[in-house]
Amino acid sequence: MSTEISEKINCLIIGSGPAGYTAAIYASRANLKPVLYQGIQPGGQLTITTEVENYPGYPEGVQGPEMMVDFEKQAQRMGTDIRYGLATKVDFSSQPLKVQIDEEKWVEANSVIIATGASAKWLGLDSEQRLNGYGVSACAVCDGFFFKGKEAAIVGAGDTAAEEALYLSKICSQVHMIVRRGEMRASKVMQERVLKAENIKVYWNSETEEIVGEKKVEAVKIKNNQTGAITEVPVSAFFVAIGHQPNSDIFKGFIDTDEAGYIKTIPGSSKTNIEGVFAAGDVQDKIYRQAVTSAGSGCMAALDAERYLGEKGLH
Structure with a gap:
């Protein structure tokens, strides 16, 4: 060469x-x-x-x-x-x-x-790319403010995901946190804070099946990896925090x-x-x-x- x-x-x-x-x-x-x-x-x-x-x-x-x-x-x-x-x-x-x-x-x-x-690392869902910028974001600190008082979902299990979930919990009415395994990778201190937050609900052993919405995020379908059950949760925003x-x-x-x-x-x-x-x-x-x-x-x-x-x- x-x-x-x-x-x-x-x-x-x-x-x-x-x-x-x-x-x-x-x-x-x-x-x-x-x-x-x-x-x-x-x-x-x-x-x-x-x-x-x-x-x-x-x-x-x-x-x-x-x-x-x-x-x-x-x-x-x-x-x-x-x-x-x-x-x-x-x-x-x-x-x-x-x-x-x-x-x-x-x-x-x-x-x-x-x-x-x-x-940003993404999950690789079609709906995630289609709604990127319309409720889907990889930065809660940047975009969480726009969903004040609304419900939001966040996917991830590390320190960043925990930090962003806590940040959202101060702005949003309810935060739905999707964790793939039965435990988090985040430090013990961060995990404790997340679990103590009253308006953060953690979905263990779960992953995102699909983000629902035509022009903006309206809901997220969460699949439980152990039972296969799919739950549809109404949310206005979906944050990806997988690194x-x-x-x-x-x-x-x-x-x-x-x-x-x-x-x-x-x-x-x-x-x-x-x-x-x-x-x-x-x-x-x-x-x-x-x-x-x-x-x-x-x-x-x-x-x-x-x-x-x-x-x-x-x-």
């Missing part, structure tokens, strides 16, 4: 969610001449979110896709070279860093900011990740174990996973890259 280099880039940004675009804004202002490849889903996870009400500066709220268009326009106005394309392979074994785009051309970069995000998958596969072998695949950064920075490579947003953050924290870490990555390039005399 040929690794002939077609282009040399000073600061390459991979990914186009809040982290990637914020990094691009800062890198452009620092005159790093950034090139940003948008990846498979330009705008990232926010493009499958409807209303965003918790991002500062939008007093009336904003649609997720619209917000990402605003981010893109701002990065473009600052001078970022924004391109369609997907990073498909990397070679970080030596400087300059090499990245393959669309399985075709290789580019060389003095610095790389990884902002490839994480993808996220960080989009870090192409960097493995070069970049240190944790057991779940999240990129490890040096605490208090966006630096990875490879000099000149920085990571921002959900690909390295499994705790907060909010647009505003992603944007903040994108800012950090650009400032770290600027400092690095300055020290190397490449600014």
Whole structure:
């Protein structure tokens, strides 16, 4: 396979969610001449979110896709070279860093900011995809507010699912929690809190048969794995909390990740174990996973890259 280099880039940004675009804004202002490849889903996870009400500066709220268009326009106005394309392979074994785009051309970069995000894991139901954004969501903290006083279902058994169920219990009248086995994976403390909450009903040894509704979520069919019985429960929202998958596969072998695949950064920075490579947003953050924290870490990555390039005399 040929690794002939077609282009040399000073600061390459991979990914186009809040982290990637914020990094691009800062890198452009620092005159790093950034090139940003948008990846498979330009705008990232926010493009499958409807209303965003918790991002500062939008007093009336904003649609997720619209917000990402605003981010893109701002990065473009600052001078970022924004391109369609997907990073498909990397070679970080030596400087300059090499990245393959669309399985075709290789580019060389003095610095790389990884902002490839994480993808929510889904159950794989047709009804789940059809009603995504119409009551189906993978983020209770983002979307729970819209179902205030209503009944909601949540599927999952880990700490995130338990946290989100408790969060929903403060907003929704009733929370129906669907757990596949006879026990949860969540920590004992989180389990106790869930079981103590009066308005959380746990369905043990159960899974989601189908989400019911034509234009929006109206009910969920829950199947008991032991008896085979199916119960239809009226709900207005259905939250999937079975985990996220960080989009870090192409960097493995070069970049240190944790057991779940999240990129490890040096605490208090966006630096990875490879000099000149920085990571921002959900690909390295499994705790907060909010647009505003992603944007903040994108800012950090650009400032770290600027400092690095300055020290190397490449600014």
